[in-house]
Amino acid sequence: MSNRATATIHGWLLLLPAMACLALFTHWPAVASFIDSFMSTPRARRPARFVGLDNYEQMLADPIFWKAMANNLWFAAGTIPMSIALALLMAVWVNDRIAGRTLVRMAYFTPTILPMIAVANIWLFFFTPQYGLLEQIVGAFGGRSTNWLGSQDTALYAVTIVAIWKEAGFFMIFYLAALQAIPPSLGEAAAIEGASRWTFFRRVQFPLLMPTTLFVLINAVINAFRMVDHIFVMTRGGPDNATTLLLFYIYQVGFGFWDTAYAAALTCVLLALLALVAFVQYGWLERRTHYQ
Amino acid sequence: MDRREFLGGTAALAGSFAMAGPALAQSAELSFFYPVAVGGPITKLIDAYATGFEKENPTIKVKPIYAGTYQETIVKALTAHKSGTPPVLSVLLSTDMFTLIDEEAIVPFDPFIKTEDDKKWLSSFFPGFMENSQTGGKTWGIPFQRSTVVLYWNKELFKEAGLDPEKPPKTWAEQLEFAQKLTKRDAAGNTSQWGIQIPSSGFPYWLFQGLTTQAGAILANAAGDKTDFANPGVVEALQYWVDLAQKHKVHPPGIVEWGTTPRDFFEKKVAMMWTTTGNLTNVRANAKFPFGVAVLPAGKKPGSPTGGGNFYLSKKASPAEQEAAFKFVRWITTPERAAQWSADTGYVAVTPAAYETEAMKKYVADFPQALVARDQLPTAVAELSTHENQRVTKALNDGLQAALTGTKQPGPAMADAQAEAERILKSYR
DSSP: OOHHHHHHHHHHHHHHHHHHHHIIIIIHHHHHHHHHTTBOOOOSSSOOOBOTTHHHHHHHTOHHHHHHHHHHHHHHHHHHHHHHHHHHHHHHHHHSOOTTHHHHHHHHHHHHHSOHHHHHHHHHHHSOTTTSHHHHHHHHTTOOOOOTTTSTTTHHHHHHHHHHHHHHHHHHHHHHHHHHHSOHHHHHHHHHHTOOHHHHIIIIIHHHTHHHHHHHHHHHHHHHHHOOHHHHHHTTTOSTTTTOOHHHHHHIIIIISOOHHHHHHHHHHHHHHHHHHHHHIIIIIGGGOOOO | OOHHHHHHHHHHHHHHHTOSOHHHHHOEEEEEEEOOSSOSHHHHHHHHHHHHHHHHOTTEEEEEEEOOSHHHHHHHHHHHHHHTOOOSEEEEEGGGHHHHHHTTOEEOSGGGOOSHHHHHHHTTSOHHHHTTTEETTEEOOEEEEEEEEEEEEEHHHHHHTTOOTTOOOOBHHHHHHHHHHHOEEOTTSOEEEEEEEOOOSSOHHHHHHHHHHHTTOOSBOTTSSOBOTTOHHHHHHHHHHHHHHHTSOOSOSSOOOTTTHHHHHHTTSEEEEEEEGGGHHHHHHHOSSOEEEEOOOBSSSOOEEEEEEEEEEETTSOHHHHHHHHHHHHHHTSHHHHHHHHHHHOOBOSSGGGGGSHHHHHHHHHOGGGGHHHHHGGGEEOOOOOTTHHHHHHHHHHHHHHHHTTSSOHHHHHHHHHHHHHHHHGGGO
16 A cells, blocks of 8 residues: 555544544534424324425414524624624723733633523523612612513513623633734834824734634624523513524424424524525635734 | 343243242332432432332332423433433423323323222322323323412511501402502602512413413313413403503513512512412521412402422333332322422422321421412312423413513404414314
């Protein structure tokens, strides 16, 4: 056997464990979901049979699916820019030499290490009407009492805020690392040129942070469709589906209603959506990103 | 080789040599799914029961598995059923009966009821609990940790409002009248204390069923294939609930969180609350004022739904395992143990006989509020349960929340819920 062939075999053998895990736990379930979405849900006396596009037709006629979709888009539109902007702001701030900066960094990072279920329970009491933290603050300024999680107008905002609070600290760490990698000579040069703080940020720091922004953006988009733990604790999708997100609805259909075929169809839509977003991000944004 | 094959093999071996005793063939391991999320007092109690049972029945090993919330437990049990090795015995919601039957995951208890003694045992439970455990003439579940909805009231706040602290409201009219007296508003129009609170997050249908029963309506038939959400009684019940908040302003507006309701009561933000008897021990430990527990006020009649968990037997277990599980169920539901369980946890004891035991008498002498649940049972009805249960109850929950948050009127909200339930259930008739 030639050297080249041996090397190839070696390479594949080294890849094999990771490939096997990926195929078994990621690729195969995705393919299986895709196949199942064209079948009926198997019941004890009625095995699954091919039903074509029935599940997708059901989806088009399902008002809760559309509601979940709309909710999710609003949730994404709220969490993605807000958490990234907040993370950048916090990173730039704690990057400077301010007193007690380690403490501040730690404080910002704390939400990330807490489990989402614990976070949701804490926020449940923040949002509690009458004696919750938010109510006490609003009350101190003479504002009116609001049932944040119990009203259809505010519930989605409330769960969005929790997600932003949870995520911003995590993204801050990436920005902080990237900021520290920017050579100090650039800052000195800008100072000599008399550039303002804002110009330095806009012309130097922000462009150099683009690779990080792209990475953070991808994570934020994925999380916007993946973070549903707090929904279980805070609202269970209510009031009247006002906070039902797509993944939460998939869980409900799959493991509450045991309608696995319909859940598979919903999963395919979610996958398609994420694939589209990834395609746009990698295909278009990456070409415009400047790597050092 | 899996455990069951091994047991079968042992039995075959014993048979072919015709010498090993039957004890060997009968020895069984009893896996038992129990819904509790984290360790704590309840898991210790269950562990103690398991050891106690093993001591009396050395051939049977009981293996409790703490599987999380009710919802997580049924997910695990049904997934295990579909993949082939489900737990022999599980405690799951009584309302999941139709789902479990439709998945062919459980067997009825009837084949195990052989002797007169067995029959007596089966008829010893409160009939209100059996409504959720039997269908089509068969018994599919045995009541274990059951509850019902009751009214808790703060005696101190009653006194402040000039009400008799020993007299809870007996009717809907009184409930409203008391709540009006108990609601406190400041000059700016902000409410500092609500008269009454009926939680509506997560599973509002359960508390709502108290109101519908009192209005004389029954939400679903016993076969679990037809609902009656658009019944005028149901709409009247919803109108009463909506009016408490929106018209009379004695009940917090919007959706009231189930989880924080006891806390609201402890903080004196609400004077009366509806919640489960399962909260008895919690309220007793945390309320820093004298409180009362009462049966729910009557509309046209008194009434409340039951709730909570039943024992179910897995269909895929071997006959020997099923027999062992049945033995354990009988053992743990004896009056003495049911009484002890009730005193330790606050759940309603499942048989009238349990209330005649020494342990129970001692408990209620010290804490008479525990008797209220029993007193309410004669008027209690089965918790709403149908085929595709979670899907049907979601239709009702969505309608209720829409009405309570003011996006739909009670009439149309219930008509929509009924139409959705009808669509789901049509194929089951």
